[in-house]
Amino acid sequence: MSTSRTIRVEALTRVEGEGALNVRLSGDQIEAVELNIYEPPRFFEAFLRGRPLEDAPDITARICGICPVAYQMSSVHALERALGVEITPEIRQLRRLLYCGEWIESHALHMHLLHAPDFLGFASGIEMGQHFPEELKRGLKLKKIGNQLLEILGGRSVHPINVCVGGFYRPPKRDALLDLLPSLEWGIAAAADATRWVSEFDFPEFEADYDFVSLTHPDEYPFNEGDMLSSRTGVFPVAEYEKTIQEYQVPHSTALQAEKVATKSSCHFGPLARVNLNREKLQPIAKKLADECHFPTLCQNPFRAIVARGIELTHAFEEAAALVKAYRPVKSVRQSYELRAGEGAAATEAPRGTLFHRYHVDDEGKIVSALISAPTSQNQRQIEVDLESFLPGYLSLDNATIAHHCERLIRSYDPCISCATHFLRLTIERNDVS
Amino acid sequence: MSNKLRLGVFKFASCDGCQLSLLNAEDELLALAEKLEIAHFLEASSIIGAGPFDVSLVEGSISTEADLQRIKDVRRLSKTLITIGACATSGGIQALRNGASYEEFVRAVYPSPEFIHSLETATPISQHVPVDFELRGCPVNTKQLVQILVDHLHGRRIRVPNHSVCRDCKLSGTVCVTVARGLPCLGPVTQAGCGAICPEFTRGCYGCYGPAHQSNPSSLMAWLSGHQHPVEQLVPLLQNFNAAAPAFSNAAKELQEGARR
Ligand code: SF4
Numbered sequence A: 001m002s003t004s005r006t007i008r009v010e011a012l013t014r015v016e017g018e019g020a021l022n023v024r025l026s027g028d029q030i031e032a033v034e035l036n037i038y039e040p041p042r043f044f045e046a047f048l049r050g051r052p053l054e055d056a057p058d059i060t061a062r063i064c065g066i067c068p069v070a071y072q073m074s075s076v077h078a079l080e081r082a083l084g085v086e087i088t089p090e091i092r093q094l095r096r097l098l099y100c101g102e103w104i105e106s107h108a109l110h111m112h113l114l115h116a117p118d119f120l121g122f123a124s125g126i127e128m129g130q131h132f133p134e135e136l137k138r139g140l141k142l143k144k145i146g147n148q149l150l151e152i153l154g155g156r157s158v159h160p161i162n163v164c165v166g167g168f169y170r171p172p173k174r175d176a177l178l179d180l181l182p183s184l185e186w187g188i189a190a191a192a193d194a195t196r197w198v199s200e201f202d203f204p205e206f207e208a209d210y211d212f213v214s215l216t217h218p219d220e221y222p223f224n225e226g227d228m229l230s231s232r233t234g235v236f237p238v239a240e241y242e243k244t245i246q247e248y249q250v251p252h253s254t255a256l257q258a259e260k261v262a263t264k265s266s267c268h269f270g271p272l273a274r275v276n277l278n279r280e281k282l283q284p285i286a287k288k289l290a291d292e293c294h295f296p297t298l299c300q301n302p303f304r305a306i307v308a309r310g311i312e313l314t315h316a317f318e319e320a321a322a323l324v325k326a327y328r329p330v331k332s333v334r335q336s337y338e339l340r341a342g343e344g345a346a347a348t349e350a351p352r353g354t355l356f357h358r359y360h361v362d363d364e365g366k367i368v369s370a371l372i373s374a375p376t377s378q379n380q381r382q383i384e385v386d387l388e389s390f391l392p393g394y395l396s397l398d399n400a401t402i403a404h405h406c407e408r409l410i411r412s413y414d415p416c417i418s419c420a421t422h423f424l425r426l427t428i429e430r431n432d433v434s
Numbered sequence B: 001m002s003n004k005l006r007l008g009v010f011k012f013a014s015c016d017g018c019q020l021s022l023l024n025a026e027d028e029l030l031a032l033a034e035k036l037e038i039a040h041f042l043e044a045s046s047i048i049g050a051g052p053f054d055v056s057l058v059e060g061s062i063s064t065e066a067d068l069q070r071i072k073d074v075r076r077l078s079k080t081l082i083t084i085g086a087c088a089t090s091g092g093i094q095a096l097r098n099g100a101s102y103e104e105f106v107r108a109v110y111p112s113p114e115f116i117h118s119l120e121t122a123t124p125i126s127q128h129v130p131v132d133f134e135l136r137g138c139p140v141n142t143k144q145l146v147q148i149l150v151d152h153l154h155g156r157r158i159r160v161p162n163h164s165v166c167r168d169c170k171l172s173g174t175v176c177v178t179v180a181r182g183l184p185c186l187g188p189v190t191q192a193g194c195g196a197i198c199p200e201f202t203r204g205c206y207g208c209y210g211p212a213h214q215s216n217p218s219s220l221m222a223w224l225s226g227h228q229h230p231v232e233q234l235v236p237l238l239q240n241f242n243a244a245a246p247a248f249s250n251a252a253k254e255l256q257e258g259a260r261r
Helices: A044-048 A053-061 A068-083 A089-120 A125-131 A133-154 A174-199 A238-244 A271-281 A284-292 A302-326 A375-394 A399-411 B017-023 B029-035 B065-077 B086-090 B093-097 B102-109 B142-153 B165-172 B177-181 B217-225 B231-238 B246-260
Strands: A002-009 A020-026 A029-036 A213-216 A227-230 A234-236 A245-248 A257-260 A342-350 A353-361 A367-373 A426-433 B005-011 B036-041 B053-059 B078-084 B133-135
Touching (some): A020 A375, A020 A399, A044 A367, A044 B093, A053 A068, A053 A353, A053 A367, A089 A133, A089 A174, A089 A302, A125 B029, A133 A302, A213 A271, A213 A342, A213 A353, A234 A238, A238 A245, A238 A342, A271 A284, A302 A399, B005 B017, B017 B053, B017 B078, B036 B053, B053 B065, B053 B086, B078 B142, B086 B133, B133 B142, B217 B231, B231 B246
Parallel strands (some): A020 A426, B005 B053
Antiparallel strands (some): A002 A426
């Protein structure tokens, strides 16, 4: 006798963007796990062609409202390489400061409104707030400070307007930054408290032998510069990114997936990878915090990414406060450049992982071609691989519970489906043969 | 519980930035949640309410067959439907594919174009269903978004100023970037709402809030192109996040035709 059943969860929630998951089971055998991203494609790479290269930071920002700064940073660095522009130390510091703002906003949002409710059994951050009012208020305040920093440097928090190829249109006002300093200092301690809070959560027992990948830099925690580092194969230059990690298309998704060319295997990008690979470069309080929370030297439990996010949140506040204290306004933070034909690539660390851009430009300053590899498409294969090994432990449970656990695992990656291209709908097909 | 208005937030082709603008109301979020029941907001809550909704916020443009059907369902289930952001009100940046070779676009991004199912155009919500109010911006302004929700809660008519960015610069004493720096700026023809931030940061406005009421982008373009701004620079300026808004797309067309003549 054979029975078959289909489990369907209509939408994956508390992720940025929309997509679906299909799991096909035959008895206890998992036949396929497919993360199905059917967010409408928006063809950014196509309509960048022929446009003035100065448009790239503002246009690519519109790929994702949660991490626009990442798009602006990867695009300007890639284009500056194509044009041979060297930026000044002042510009470099301000870009780090801007990135701190985005990490703070994005990490505080994910920890408090999207991820923590999973561990405490609530449907939303707002519902969680009825039982944990102080924690939620603290989280919202942390998030707000990130937005304020973005506004001072960028004019607004979603799609800032101050970033350009060569630097910034206008240096930020020192007074405005100094006014924010007390909030940033409060944020260091508050972010550390939030991290202690989430580190006490009950984490599902699940580990995987990941190939962690992120930028790495000899002197600092990675944002905009450095080489790529893989926990399995070591360092490789950003210029060889697509030769090392290749994107490919699968029928079930409008997002391209990625895998390591050499090993044909998936990679894990994001806060967990970054903390594992760059822990020594964390700011002092964040580093001490990681020890205090007993964060493992090589943490392989994806659910603990929430703790890694807290550590990075603390780091971003510490670094932002230090940068603000050291900030001395200069007249211009914009390098001029001559147009020339060329080619340039850059990788920077978006809140959810490495974001790679490559551009070809012509001698009139027009974009000839653009290639963009977003962290969520790169993590997509890893999520599927994780689910394949995570699911067997849960198959005896009812469908709704399985679906719930799958969603939790997916959410721990903080996937941004807008970036990958979006509606996550979870379907589990069961063909039980008995 | 029962006397709260039921809020739905829906996403179509977009970047999430306008929805995030609601979550960015950190100071008002909890107070709003006292008055509004978040019945459907995938990005923020796992509760997926079936409707009906008293007020729905719709982000994004229509670019697939499935979305064409879904927006009709959302409209049917919503008493008041408010579109938020340039994607929803004019088609957004993805509307740049309208009029381009769609197939070529797909091929440029995806190695196997046959797996991709989407429409050849990305169009505003109002082209498919009646819309009660359109809030402009790429992204919308959090303060305006909160304001219209509060107005709606109190039964007041929803409205936002529809004058130009240029006027906000004058009000805030920002030096004109066209006069002082010779930069092309869409401020005179773009609707206010952003706080005139670009000129304040010494760059020209690039039109995030779309054409202002009764503005004449064609005449501004004629003036700018007569003052040393090349057409190749002006056309992309109009072809941003509101490229498909008629006043902007007509002005771009006229510029291109003028250049060909
Ligand atoms: S209007 Fe702009 S900010 Fe809003 S969803 Fe569309 S691209 Fe994003």
